[in-house]
Amino acid sequence: MRRARVIFHGVRHDATGDGDRLRLDDGSRVAEDEVTWLPPVEPRTIFAVGLNYAKHAQEIKSATEQEPLVFLKGPNAVAGHRSSTSRPADVKFMHYECELAVVIGRTARRVPADAALKHVAGYTVANDYAIRDYLENYYRPNLRVKNRDGATLLGPWLVDASDVADPMNLELTTTVNGKVTQRGNTRDMILDVAHLIAHLSSILTLSPGDVMLTGTPEGVVNVDAGDEVVTEIAGIGRLVGYIVPDAAGAIA
Amino acid sequence: MTSRSIPALLALRGRTQPLGVRVDPAANAVTIDGRRVDASTLDFEVPAIGCLYGAALNFRGLRSQLEPDFYRPPHERPPVAPVLYIKPRNTWLAHRRPVPLPVGVETVEVGATLGVVIARDARRVPRARAAEVIAGYTIVNDVTIPGSGLFRPPLRAKCRDGFCPVGPWIVPRDSVATPDALEIRASVNGEVRMRNTTANLHRDIAALIADVTEFMTLRAGDLLAVGVPEHPPLAQAGDEVTVEVEGLGRLENTLVPEEILLGEVLP
Numbered sequence: 454m455r456r457a458r459v460i461f462h463g464v465r466h467d468a469t470g471d472g473d474r475l476r477l478d479d480g481s482r483v484a485e486d487e488v489t490w491l492p493p494v495e496p497r498t499i500f501a502v503g504l505n506y507a508k509h510a511q512e513i514k515s516a517t518e519q520e521p522l523v524f525l526k527g528p529n530a531v532a533g534h535r536s537s538t539s540r541p542a543d544v545k546f547m548h549y550e551c552e553l554a555v556v557i558g559r560t561a562r563r564v565p566a567d568a569a570l571k572h573v574a575g576y577t578v579a580n581d582y583a584i585r586d587y588l589e590n591y592y593r594p595n596l597r598v599k600n601r602d603g604a605t606l607l608g609p610w611l612v613d614a615s616d617v618a619d620p621m622n623l624e625l626t627t628t629v630n631g632k633v634t635q636r637g638n639t640r641d642m643i644l645d646v647a648h649l650i651a652h653l654s655s656i657l658t659l660s661p662g663d664v665m666l667t668g669t670p671e672g673v674v675n676v677d678a679g680d681e682v683v684t685e686i687a688g689i690g691r692l693v694g695y696i697v698p699d700a701a702g703a704i705a
Numbered sequence: 706m707t708s709r710s711i712p713a714l715l716a717l718r719g720r721t722q723p724l725g726v727r728v729d730p731a732a733n734a735v736t737i738d739g740r741r742v743d744a745s746t747l748d749f750e751v752p753a754i755g756c757l758y759g760a761a762l763n764f765r766g767l768r769s770q771l772e773p774d775f776y777r778p779p780h781e782r783p784p785v786a787p788v789l790y791i792k793p794r795n796t797w798l799a800h801r802r803p804v805p806l807p808v809g810v811e812t813v814e815v816g817a818t819l820g821v822v823i824a825r826d827a828r829r830v831p832r833a834r835a836a837e838v839i840a841g842y843t844i845v846n847d848v849t850i851p852g853s854g855l856f857r858p859p860l861r862a863k864c865r866d867g868f869c870p871v872g873p874w875i876v877p878r879d880s881v882a883t884p885d886a887l888e889i890r891a892s893v894n895g896e897v898r899m900r901n902t903t904a905n906l907h908r909d910i911a912a913l914i915a916d917v918t919e920f921m922t923l924r925a926g927d928l929l930a931v932g933v934p935e936h937p938p939l940a941q942a943g944d945e946v947t948v949e950v951e952g953l954g955r956l957e958n959t960l961v962p963e964e965i966l967l968g969e970v971l972p
Binding site for chain 1: 730756758773779780781782784785786788789790791793795796828837848856857858859860861864865866896899902920921924927
């Protein structure tokens with residue numbers, strides 16, 4: 454099943470996918486453009502894995518690093534399908550990252566990889582923007598790059614894990630204004646979803662509602678105000694975002 | 706510390722609502738519904754509700770100590786924006802609850818710091834108005850496994866279950882006259898091992914709020930830990946660790962090996 458959280462006529466609803474429409478929790482059927490999309494889950498803790506696709510990692514990672522790169526995000530960062538994300542006027546390189554997002558459904562502590570997928574509630578698409586201009590070599594990628602308001606889109610749907618036959622063979626595609634700029638497949642992850650859960654749960658306890666962003670493949674390019682960015686994962690969803698100029702910057 | 710009763714907000718286990726009480730930090734006493742009780746008889750919950758951010762490298766002494774490293778790989782240059790990290794929910798721990806030491810971890814740092822509780826969503830707050838977004842203050846112990854460095858986000862060092870005692874209570878902003886001149890002490894088994902003051906912050910509280918909210922929103926209920934001073938004391942299994950912040954009270958926890966804690970709940 455595909456699940457969403459939306460606002461319709463000012464009221465928040467849980468919804469499920471019904472063909473190309475949504476069925477709201479009051480039974481009514483509405484079109485996808487009649488609702489405001491919220492992230493399909495309210496994340497508890499958001500873990501993001503960096504450098505988890507071989508080719509993308511080669512560009513950035515130092516050879517001496519053994520430990521997977523994991524950073525955290527706050528609730529301010531999260532926004533839903535069709536959200537607009539602001540781009541500061543003074544930056545040169547802001548890019549999207551199309552990522553498979555894993556939502557934890559069952560507490561996981563020291564879970565072996567071969568049992569890890571049982572702890573997954575479902576999957577959604579993430580577009581985790583970064584502003585490279587603000588990178589600093591302290592707790593990198595630092596929060597100024599990766600924890601900006603409304604710069605981590607999640608959605609549109611949470612797809613039940615039972616409906617995803619093989620999470621490790623999903624095509625990822627990003628288009629900017631309709632032109633394909635990023636292509637990849639989850640099979641190219643360095644640590645797959647099961648091993649990521651095993652790794653994280655060896656360090657701490659994962660709880661229902663925790664969300665794990667699993668990294669992005671090569672092919673990130675700069676986006677500008679006015680751009681439409683579509684991050685799509687086959688079988689999971691097509692997440693649309695827009696880039697807008699920074700409002701405060703415009704005032705200044 | 707002189708004995709003085711001030712209003713506070715605290716959460717007790719089994720109660721759904723936070724309690725408005727009066728506390729006497731010097732005497733470690735709480736007055737609930739007119740009855741004065743010893744705080745150590747109460748069963749506390751973590752009073753925080755939002756996201757817990759910590760500011761790294763925010764004490765002047767720590768920065769001068771690390772200054773040479775700022776110019777070497779992998780850092781290359783000193784930090785410009787506040788260096789933040791998140792202590793996620795699995796790390797939160799109430800006053801007097803045992804901190805689990807993971808298997809294979811012998812020693813941790815006691816990360817004594819002041820936590821600023823945010824009153825309302827705060828975005829691009831100028832320094833002069835920073836006080837308006839502060840609801841109050843609490844005590845945070847940012848327990849950390851030493852030696853992980855500052856280059857990559859500190860998941861393994863800082864995000865272990867129970868690695869962030871918070872509490873015992875929140876003291877409202879107006880009851881703290883001089884938040885930028887509060888003594889912070891860290892003790893191990895009753896002996897003070899570290900003493901510093903928020904007067905030594907690199908970014909004072911207003912500057913920190915201004916510079917953080919320049920690039921991200923701090924939400925109502927979020928907690929911003931202002932920084933751990935240089936030379937955090939080390940502690941080991943069995944040690945009682947205490948963080949005191951002048952005028953707020955004392956946050957006490959004991960370090961217990963994880964396998965012993967789990968022994969109580971596992972067959």
